[in-house]
Every structure is written in structure tokens, then in C-alpha cells.
């Protein structure tokens with residue numbers, strides 16, 4: 534009798550645990566991708582000690598303002614630039630020299646914002662210096678770019694003299710980016726990864742605009758850009774203490790390339806990051822604020838921005854008020870681990886499919902999904918369908934349709950009698966009404982890396 538009662542109780546406990554689990558999944562998203570061992574290894578290489586050492590160092594230059602000193606080895610932007618390039622060189626040596634690094638110099642003409650400052654300095658142009666590392670891909674030439682802006686500012690944005698350590702805005706993003714460069718440059722990827730310390734963000738996204746324009750002029754194929762900007766704090770000015778998630782901003786519409794890039798980050802990143810989740814924010818940026826992802830998005834590239842959950846404006850854009858003591862380097866390491874996984878996947882991801890189209894099967898109300906996939910890749914193992922309800926921002930289910938053969942379908946227009954042929958991939962979901970769900974298609978390769986979803990939007 535007693536035993537029976539006990540087992541009955543334990544059944545109730547199991548049942549409750551089950552309910553709790555489902556609730557957790559629904560509330561915080563779910564890792565629908567399986568982990569890949571080599572990516573787990575990469576994630577494990579992120580070092581808090583290394584982040585602390587680099588973060589302390591870059592903040593020690595006291596200011597990295599666009600108008601700060603270029604000559605000193607201990608204070609100002611010149612010292613920071615040379616130190617960052619030296620670190621990239623160090624990472625490159627450790628990885629057998631594959632990581633390339635350079636100063637992306639540019640004579641920045643005056644803008645409305647800077648014209649007066651240029652006159653004061655007696656300058657026609659001002660030297661802009663992005664510090665860049667690039668890990669060339671093995672096969673494909675799609676680029677994935679992560680940037681942090683290393684420039685800082687005090688209460689007056691053009692004051693190059695005042696102490697403006699910018700520990701959070703944006704030494705945090707710059708150092709996370711450098712830690713990614715350190716870890717990922719020890720591995721090889723199909724695609725090209727770029728690690729960029731942007732200059733002049735606080736002066737109107739100058740460094741990012743220069744790089745995004747270079748991308749246009751040189752015809753780069755960019756798969757996605759991340760701006761890491763203010764990713765170092767866990768205690769907000771609103772009093773909230775929370776290091777359990779990070780926000781990722783992306784512009785709409787709901788199935789824009791930028792939004793799919795943000796969803797990709799959540800989808801693959803969270804599989805490796807149980808203690809740092811992604812809160813997608815369906816906006817280009819915070820109200821009244823800007824970031825370097827914008828320069829790329831404006832030119833048609835997919836972009837998103839990472840920013841801590843709760844900002845503290847008392848420790849931004851002031852004189853000597855953005856200090857290390859208001860940052861949390863454990864949190865920065867969690868951001869780096871999350872992004873190592875995202876970039877490892879992006880770096881090895883199969884190319885996106887194209888021409889995704891859905892149609893109704895009038896016989897049984899199921900849904901046909903068809904697409905094309907033009908790629909030279911020889912290791913494609915199959916396709917998956919991501920599914921979400923129309924009012925959900927997140928992919929909620931995955932259907933693995935496995936390896937597929939291209940088919941050709943000839944159809945005749947009943948009215949005109951004209952025949953049309955279509956060649957591509959096609960599958961069918963039974964019991965799924967075309968009206969009630971959004972369907973996204975991804976390819977995956979033999980190692981398990983998935984591509985970025987392309988949704989049928991009509």
C-alpha cells in the first residue's frame with residue numbers, strides 16, 4: 534500500500550518535471566541542433582584569464598577617442614591600434630600564420646559633425662584606422678564578420694584629451710572579438726572569417742561605413758555581420774542584475790536576411806551555451822542609438838547587434854565613467870563562447886538555398902515546399918525544414934528530410950495549354966496548413982553544420 538502510494542507520487546513528480554521542461558523550452562527557446570564535438574572543443578578554449586588580461590590592457594590606454602594621441606605608447610588610440618595589431622600577429626603565429634592582419638587606413642573627409650573639429654585641428658582629413666584580422670576560408674569565399682568598435686568618447690565626443698577608458702563601450706565588444714580571433718584562428722573553416730576593431734563609431738559609424746563601402750566596391754559576398762557593442766555589463770541602471778542572456782537586435786521584416794542571421798545565432802549558439810541565452814529584439818537598434826551593424830545593413834548585407842540585457846547609461850559616454858569595475862569579464866567570456874559556436878557554424882555552413890516556394894496540396898491540405906540549391910559543395914548531406922507559427926519569432930520545430938535528389942516537374946496550364954517545367958528539390962509536409970506556419974529551409978553537411986534558413990514568404 535505504502536509502496537504503491539510512493540510510486541504514484543513519483544509519477545506525479547515525473548509528470549510535473551515534464552511539464553516544467555516543456556514550459557522552459559517554450560519560454561527560452563530550444564536548442565534544436567545537436568552539438569558537434571570539434572565546436573565544443575573550440576568553445577572550451579575561451580579563456581576568462583585571457584579576456585581579463587586583454588581587457589585590462591586596452592583600458593589602460595585611458596582613451597581611444599578618434600582625436601586622441603597617435604604617438605604615445607601608453608595613452609591614446611595609436612597605442613591601442615599597435616597593441617591590437619601585435620595581438621593579431623601573436624594569434625597568427627600560434628595558428629601557423631594563416632590569420633592575416635593589417636591596418637585598414639583611410640583619410641576620412643570632414644562630416645557635418647566633424648567639420649568644426651577639423652578646422653580647430655587645421656586638418657583637411659583625419660586618419661581613420663580599422664584594425665583587421667582575416668582568416669581565409671578553405672573553399673568558399675563567403676565572409677562572416679564580427680566587429681567591435683575600439684574608439685571611445687567622453688561627454689564631449691570630439692574631446693581627444695579627456696580620459697575615456699570605454700571599458701564597456703566598447704572595449705568589451707572589441708576584446709570579445711579579439712578572443713574569437715584568438716580561438717578560431719587555430720582552426721580552419723570553409724568560409725572566411727573577419728575580425729575587425731572599428732574606428733570612429735562614436736563619430737558616426739565612420740570605420741564601419743568605410744569597411745561596408747569597401748565590401749561593395751570590392752564585391753565581397755557577406756553571409757552575416759555582428760557588431761559586439763556594450764557586451765560587458767550585468768548590472769543595469771534600472772537595478773536589474775542579470776547575466777543569463779544577451780540581446781541581439783536585427784531589423785525586419787520578419788523574414789529579412791538580417792533577422793534570419795539573428796535567428797541562426799540563437800539557434801546554433803544556444804546549443805553550446807546553456808548559461809547564456811539570446812533574446813532576439815526585432816528592431817535595428819535601441820531607441821535613439823546606433824551601431825556598426827547599421828553601416829552594413831544599409832548597404833544590403835545581413836547584420837545584427839549584440840548588447841547586454843540591461844545597460845547603465847551612467848557608465849557610458851561620460852568623462853572617466855566607463856570603468857572596468859562596472860563590467861563583468863565572466864559575462865564577456867560567456868558571450869565569447871556563444872559566438873565561437875555561431876562563427877564556427879557560419880564558417881562551415883552550407884550555402885543558403887534559393888527560390889523557396891510553398892504551395893497547398895488541395896487533395897489533403899498538406900503543404901508542398903520546393904527550393905533550389907546552387908552550390909559547388911560536395912559534402913551536402915541533406916535538408917531540414919524549420920517551422921514556426923506565424924506569430925512566433927523563433928523557429929519552433931525541425932523536420933529533417935534527409936538527402937534529396939533534384940526532380941523535374943512539367944505542368945500544363947489548363948487555360949492556355951502552355952507547359953512549364955521546374956527543376957529543384959521538393960518535399961511535402963502532411964497535416965501542416967500552408968496558412969498557419971512559416972517554413973524555412975536549410976542545407977546541412979556531413980559534419981552536421983547547418984546553413985542559414987531561407988523562408989518562404991509568399
Ligand SMILES: [Zn+2]
Nearest residue numbers: 702703762763
Ligand atoms: Zn558603442
